[in-house]
Amino acid sequence: MLRFGGVRVKPMHMAIATINPATGETLRTFNALSAQDLNAKVQRAFDAFRSHRRTSFPDRAARMLRAAEILEADKERIARIMTIEMGKPIKSAGDEVLKCAWACRYYAETAERTLADEIVATNASRSFVRFQPLGVVLAVMPWNFPFWQVFRFAAPALMAGNTGLLKHSSNVPQCALAIEEVLVRAGFADGEFQTLLIESGAVGQLIDDRRIAAVTLTGSEPAGMQVAGAAGKQIKKTVLELGGSDPFIVMPSANLDEAVTTAVKARTVNNGQSCIAAKRFIVHEKIYAEFERRFVDAMRSLKVGDPMDPATDVGPLATAQILNDLDEQVQQAVAAGARVLTGGHRLDRAGNFYEPTVLAGIPSSCPVYYQELFGPVAMLFRASSMDAAIQIANDSEFGLAASVWTQDDTERRRFVDEIEAGQVFVNGMVASDPRLPFGGIKRSGYGRELGSFGIREFVNIKTIWIK
Numbered sequence: 001m002l003r004f005g006g007v008r009v010k011p012m013h014m015a016i017a018t019i020n021p022a023t024g025e026t027l028r029t030f031n032a033l034s035a036q037d038l039n040a041k042v043q044r045a046f047d048a049f050r051s052h053r054r055t056s057f058p059d060r061a062a063r064m065l066r067a068a069e070i071l072e073a074d075k076e077r078i079a080r081i082m083t084i085e086m087g088k089p090i091k092s093a094g095d096e097v098l099k100c101a102w103a104c105r106y107y108a109e110t111a112e113r114t115l116a117d118e119i120v121a122t123n124a125s126r127s128f129v130r131f132q133p134l135g136v137v138l139a140v141m142p143w144n145f146p147f148w149q150v151f152r153f154a155a156p157a158l159m160a161g162n163t164g165l166l167k168h169s170s171n172v173p174q175c176a177l178a179i180e181e182v183l184v185r186a187g188f189a190d191g192e193f194q195t196l197l198i199e200s201g202a203v204g205q206l207i208d209d210r211r212i213a214a215v216t217l218t219g220s221e222p223a224g225m226q227v228a229g230a231a232g233k234q235i236k237k238t239v240l241e242l243g244g245s246d247p248f249i250v251m252p253s254a255n256l257d258e259a260v261t262t263a264v265k266a267r268t269v270n271n272g273q274s275c276i277a278a279k280r281f282i283v284h285e286k287i288y289a290e291f292e293r294r295f296v297d298a299m300r301s302l303k304v305g306d307p308m309d310p311a312t313d314v315g316p317l318a319t320a321q322i323l324n325d326l327d328e329q330v331q332q333a334v335a336a337g338a339r340v341l342t343g344g345h346r347l348d349r350a351g352n353f354y355e356p357t358v359l360a361g362i363p364s365s366c367p368v369y370y371q372e373l374f375g376p377v378a379m380l381f382r383a384s385s386m387d388a389a390i391q392i393a394n395d396s397e398f399g400l401a402a403s404v405w406t407q408d409d410t411e412r413r414r415f416v417d418e419i420e421a422g423q424v425f426v427n428g429m430v431a432s433d434p435r436l437p438f439g440g441i442k443r444s445g446y447g448r449e450l451g452s453f454g455i456r457e458f459v460n461i462k463t464i465w466i467k
Helices: 035-052 057-073 075-086 090-114 148-159 173-185 200-208 221-233 256-272 288-300 320-335 386-394 409-418 451-455
Strands: 002-004 007-009 017-019 026-029 126-133 136-140 163-167 193-195 212-218 237-241 246-250 278-284 339-342 357-360 377-383 401-405 423-426 459-466
Touching: 017 173, 035 136, 035 163, 035 193, 035 200, 057 075, 057 090, 057 148, 057 173, 075 090, 075 173, 090 148, 090 451, 136 148, 136 200, 148 163, 148 173, 148 451, 163 173, 163 200, 173 193, 200 212, 200 221, 212 221, 221 237, 246 256, 246 386, 256 278, 256 288, 256 377, 256 401, 278 288, 278 386, 288 339, 288 357, 288 377, 320 357, 320 377, 377 386, 386 409, 401 409, 409 423
Parallel strands: 136 163, 136 212, 163 193, 212 237, 246 278, 246 401, 278 377, 357 377, 401 423
Antiparallel strands: 002 007, 017 026, 126 459, 339 357
């Protein structure tokens, strides 16, 4: 059983369909590509690479800048597609579209400089490093940030000279098709970027295909293991951005007002369905009681409802299965002795709605203590010291990101050095940024997206030595 982006699915049995998570209504269904059509698309990408790799950086940049302009001009329409397909609050959906445009502009402006030859002094008359594209890159992407997750792969991959094939999550097919439409309208040639409407079971055969050079996946650790295992057998490069159970540590010196406000946003961003959403709130005992009171009150006051309403704070979960999984985890935690400080139940209404929930006192013997909660459910932990806070934070199979709140320089240095994560944000909410590398360690995956590191993941780092 696979689990992409927080939802468990049985390969070959998840319908490719738009199902409105706010109502449960099936709005549109799609047929999966036939084997013949899929083969034709792969060949088209393979053939397109031969020409695309020879295009100039200014030419690629012009098209990428045009994609940014299209995204900005079409923001309202695209945002509505996202909200209808996966329940993202409409304002957040609009912000996501603009962030994609930002990534397009960033790579249009920086790719040529980042991938320029690097001269290295050796005993040769001339030696340097050249960065060249690998070929067709297959992207297996999740539903939770249906445009951003794709563009943070597509922008650097295309700017580097690769071609792309997108296997998107089966519950966001219209998003997947709209992404291809944007890039085609921007001027990318036939075959340079294509959406594949296929079921999860077809991913393995694509990885086996000799025309596919590399694979990138954003999803859960079980999906990552399957993709990495299949790619490993073919000795193909992979980048994996997997799950997270990010700690949010608050020390006595922190600005408590700012920490609480950010904590609520960090837990409920995207209806709580984000790998880098804060999930474990680790608070020093000196301020624990006050933080708990304020945090619980703020979570309780959030408005849950129609994601099309700009006033809504928390919309529905993306699928009924995610709702069932989350409720099962909460009930399991309660059965093990956890206390529910607010929420704790699905809402009795149409759609996949769950109450903003805060749990405390979760015993380490309970599986939920170590699991990722993909929804608006927070876990509170009391720490007796800084050492204890670090120990709790690192007591996880995940290592994606962490947010720490302190005004003490010594504490800041220790958190930066000792937290086991790919990213540590001090006095701020964890967020992806096109300028900074993004990724994790441990079961949160390997490799990096974004920044200069992201565009160099899918290139041949070629050494040139000339006597």
